[in-house]
Each structure stands twice: as structure tokens, then as C-alpha cells.
Amino acid sequence: MTVFEASTRPGETPPADAVAPRDSSADAPTSVARLNGTIRDFVARWNTVWVEGEITSWNVRGGNIFARLKDTRSDAQISIRVWSSVRPRIPGDLAVGDHVVAAVKADYFVKAGDFSFTVSAMKHVGLGDQLERLEKLRLQLRQEGLFDPARKKRLPFLPHVIGLITGERSDAEKDVHRNAELRWPQVRFRTEYAAVQGDRCVPDTLAALARLDADPDVDVIIIARGGGDPQTLLGFSDERLVRAVSAASTPVVSAIGHENDRPLLDDVADLRASTPTDAAKRVVPDVSEQRALIAQLRSRATSRLTQRLSHDIAQLEQLRSRPALRSPDPIIESRSQEVWLLLSRGRDTITRQHDAAGRATSELRASLRALSPAATLARGYAIAHLEGGVILRDAADAPAGSALTITVDRGSVAARSEGEIAEGPAPRSG
Structure with missing residues (x-):
């Protein structure tokens, strides 16, 4: 818009009666x-x-x-x-x-x-001028990435609540409700009415979009109008509305119903439907189609399960037909004889090892007896102890008069040393 310019310039004298x-x-x-x-x-x-x-x-x-x-x-x-x-x-x-x-x-x-x-x-x-400006805006928004497919949000498979923005008592409202309810009778709507042309179109639609987008129960929003000439559809190319739809967190479906001179809303919406009826069909699944699909999947699962069971039964019959399973008695008899033979050999081995261990133990016991002090005393030797029980090993440790205890094979006697004697022939044992 052109900026107003005053016919006088700064510094000029204002009228005499001007208020200062x-x-x-x-x-x-x-x-x-x-x-x-x-x-x-x-x-x-x-x-x-x-x-x-x-x-x-x-x-x-x-x-x-x-x-x-x-x-x-x-x-x-x-x-x-x-x-x-x-x-x-x-x-x-x-x-x-x-x-x-x-x-x-x-x-x-x-x-x-x-x-x-x-x-x-x-x-x-002129409409041509408006459409030219519209195409410039379309190019600008495309360069900003607002039409990028990667930005578009996926629609839910079965929406909990559908938000609908349309004219009050309009054919578009009836078409959406009728076709959605035919496909899924339990479908729920939250409808916000807005002017779909004229000066109230953009502000009404913006307000309705904000309310539905803020509702956590609304899973998808349809903006619907039953067509119209390009002049009456200009509100759906308004830059404010286009940017608001792009920024919405809830998926938005455009159902303006005009194949030629597409409004910018079609480009920015997450899904473009050709008519309000088409929008209902693309937002709500068909219950009859889903039932048919479930029946088809059930039949396919039953067929695969039957095939698998038949295959497993055939494998089991094949195993049962093997000789080892068809007549197992000879195999069991042969294996039992092998087990008996192994047990017999094991018992013989254990007996031989036990007898050998017994003989070795007896020999060790005899060796221990021969080496023990008691065996030495039995052969006639004696052990002399000094006072205090110390074994006398050196004659010099028992000077004359020393008290001694002499241990023999059967008992002990008290003695007293008469001193060391000169070495001579060793005494003979009795």
C-alpha cells in the first residue's frame, strides 16, 4: 500500500490557528x-x-x-x-x-x-491479477518448503474424533457426515462452523482451526467446501491460513472441491481430497472392507496353519515308520546285553583293584611295624631316659650317679649310672 505523503514539507509554517x-x-x-x-x-x-x-x-x-x-x-x-x-x-x-x-x-x-x-x-x-499474485505466493511458499512431502503428517487409521470446518447447514457438511457414517457408523465429529467465502472466511477458519488443533481428542481436521468459482475460493489461498495449516500439529485434509485453480490450502494440507465426499472416504476406513480383510486374513492364517500341521504330521509318520521305532525290541535286547557286559567288566575291574589295594596296605602295615620303636624293644633293645624324660643318646650326658629310667619291651626299671665305661666288645643280646 502506498504511504501517504503530506503536501507540505517538514519546516513549513503550520496554519495560524493550529494547536501546539x-x-x-x-x-x-x-x-x-x-x-x-x-x-x-x-x-x-x-x-x-x-x-x-x-x-x-x-x-x-x-x-x-x-x-x-x-x-x-x-x-x-x-x-x-x-x-x-x-x-x-x-x-x-x-x-x-x-x-x-x-x-x-x-x-x-x-x-x-x-x-x-x-x-x-x-x-x-482483475481475476488475472489476483491469480498472478497467487502464483507468486505459491512459488514463495514452495521455496520455503511448506509444500514439501516430508513435512506432511500421516493420517490415523481410525480417528477417535474428526474435526470438521465447514459452512453451517452446508451440503459439504452433509456429504462428509453421511459418507463417513456409512463407512464407519461409530465415527464421531466435532464441527466448527465458519464462513467459507467473503471477508469472514479467513478469520473464521483460522479461529476454528486453532480450537480443533488444541483439542487432544481430535485426530484429524477436514476443511470442506462444496466447490465454487476462483473468486470465492481466494480465502483458502490466504497466506495466514496456509501458514497456520502448515504449523498445525493435527493432520489437516483439504476438501475444497475445485479441480481447476487449486487454492494454496490444497498444496499445504497433509492430504488433498477432490470433494467433501472423497475426504470422508479417505479419512474413515470402510467397516465392510475391514471385515472382509479380517475374514481374508483369518482364512489365510487357517490355511497356513493347516499346511504346517499336515507337514508336521507327515514328518511324524515318517519317523514312526523307521525300523527303530516300528520294532524296537531287538535293538533294546542288543543294547541291554551290551550294558550287562559293561557292568560285568566294571565289577571285575573294581574287584581286582580292591584286592591289589588290600595287599599293598598289608605290606605297608608290616613295614611300619618293623620300623616302630616297639618292634625294636621286642628284639631286646632298651631305651634310657634321663630325668625329665630326655632320651640318653651320649654316655657323657650320664655321669656317675645320674638317675636313669630304662624302658624295655615289657615295662621300665630305675637305674643309676656308674659313669662312662671304656669301649669294649658289644654285649650280647639274651
Whole structure:
């Protein structure tokens, strides 16, 4: 939109009766008339500009037209007036919903304090121009990746609740409900009504989308309208709506029903349906088809299980037909004889090893007896102990008079040493 430019430049002297901040105070306020006059003089210096918008109201009173223009991308609006003298120079078929450009000049009415714009020229915006801008926006959004298939969300197999945005009591609403309920009678809907054309289309649809997207029970959202001409479908190419659908966390299905001049909503939606009926069929599974599929899967599983059982039974019969299983007695008899022979050999081996161990034990016992002190004493030897029980090993340790204890084979005797004697022939044993 062209920016207003004042007809005077900064530094120019304002009108003599203009209100300045220093001219008023709580004790000396300015008058409403003087304030409004200052505003009028300031506004009067603005040049005429061309503005583009959508007509949202159009009333004829006393030959003059009083209307409002709305911005095509936001909710901003202005009031416009077309004086009777200008009406012959503008199209006679202008109406609410038309997309126009108008030459306007700001005007301020001192008596009512009313700010408006006076129209000096107005014309339709050609559909070709709108579609050209639409294609530029389509290219921009595609470059941003909003139409990328990787961004699209998968639809649930069986949605818990379906959110529906459509016109109240519209054919689109009836088509979606009827076809969805025919396919799955238990299907549930949460419907949000919105204007599907005109100046309320975008804000209504945005609000409905926000409410449904925030509902945790809603698994998928259908935006449905029963077709229309490209002019009435422009709301579904609004950049705000397209970006909101792209940002939604819930999958969105576009069911605008217009094959030619596709709105941008079709490109950004997670699924495009050609009609509201098509949307219902693609969002809700057919219960009869699912039953047939279950029956088919059950039959296939039964067939495979039967084949597997038949195969296992055949293998079992093959095993049973083997000689070892058909007549096992000879094999068992042969194996029992082998076991008996092995047991007999084992017993003989254990007996031989036991006898050999007994003989070795007897020999060791005899050797131990021969080496024991008792056996030595039995052969006539004696052991001399000093006092305290110490064994006498050296004659020098028992000087004359030493008390001795002599241990023999059967008992002990007390003795006293008479001292060491010279070596001579060894005494003979008795």
C-alpha cells in the first residue's frame, strides 16, 4: 500500500490557528472545534493514494455510498465515501466481497470528529491479477518448503474424533457426515462452523482451526467446501491460513472441491481430497472392507496353519515308520546285553583293584611295624631316659650317679649310672 505523503514539507509554517502543545494546559484547554480543525487542516495536506482491498460493506444513502474496505491479508479496515458526483465514474456492479483498488484522499469531518476517505476513482481488481499474485505466493511458499512431502503428517487409521470446518447447514457438511457414517457408523465429529467465502472466511477458519488443533481428542481436521468459482475460493489461498495449516500439529485434509485453480490450502494440507465426499472416504476406513480383510486374513492364517500341521504330521509318520521305532525290541535286547557286559567288566575291574589295594596296605602295615620303636624293644633293645624324660643318646650326658629310667619291651626299671665305661666288645643280646 502506498504511504501517504503530506503536501507540505517538514519546516513549513503550520496554519495560524493550529494547536501546539504549548497552547493548552489544564487551566487553559483548547476547544474541541479548534482541535478538530487542526486535525482537518493536517489531514487535508495528504495526497491522494491508490489503495487495494475487499469491500466488506456497501450502503447507498441519499445518492452517496458509504462503504468499508478491508485489507486482503489482515483485519485492517478503513471507511470510504463515494459522493454522488463520483458514482458515474465507478463501475455500477460493485458489491460486498469484490476485490477493488480505489483512489482515496483522507478527510476529517470537524463536526462529528469522523475520519474517513473520499473516493475519486474505483475499479475491480482483475481475476488475472489476483491469480498472478497467487502464483507468486505459491512459488514463495514452495521455496520455503511448506509444500514439501516430508513435512506432511500421516493420517490415523481410525480417528477417535474428526474435526470438521465447514459452512453451517452446508451440503459439504452433509456429504462428509453421511459418507463417513456409512463407512464407519461409530465415527464421531466435532464441527466448527465458519464462513467459507467473503471477508469472514479467513478469520473464521483460522479461529476454528486453532480450537480443533488444541483439542487432544481430535485426530484429524477436514476443511470442506462444496466447490465454487476462483473468486470465492481466494480465502483458502490466504497466506495466514496456509501458514497456520502448515504449523498445525493435527493432520489437516483439504476438501475444497475445485479441480481447476487449486487454492494454496490444497498444496499445504497433509492430504488433498477432490470433494467433501472423497475426504470422508479417505479419512474413515470402510467397516465392510475391514471385515472382509479380517475374514481374508483369518482364512489365510487357517490355511497356513493347516499346511504346517499336515507337514508336521507327515514328518511324524515318517519317523514312526523307521525300523527303530516300528520294532524296537531287538535293538533294546542288543543294547541291554551290551550294558550287562559293561557292568560285568566294571565289577571285575573294581574287584581286582580292591584286592591289589588290600595287599599293598598289608605290606605297608608290616613295614611300619618293623620300623616302630616297639618292634625294636621286642628284639631286646632298651631305651634310657634321663630325668625329665630326655632320651640318653651320649654316655657323657650320664655321669656317675645320674638317675636313669630304662624302658624295655615289657615295662621300665630305675637305674643309676656308674659313669662312662671304656669301649669294649658289644654285649650280647639274651
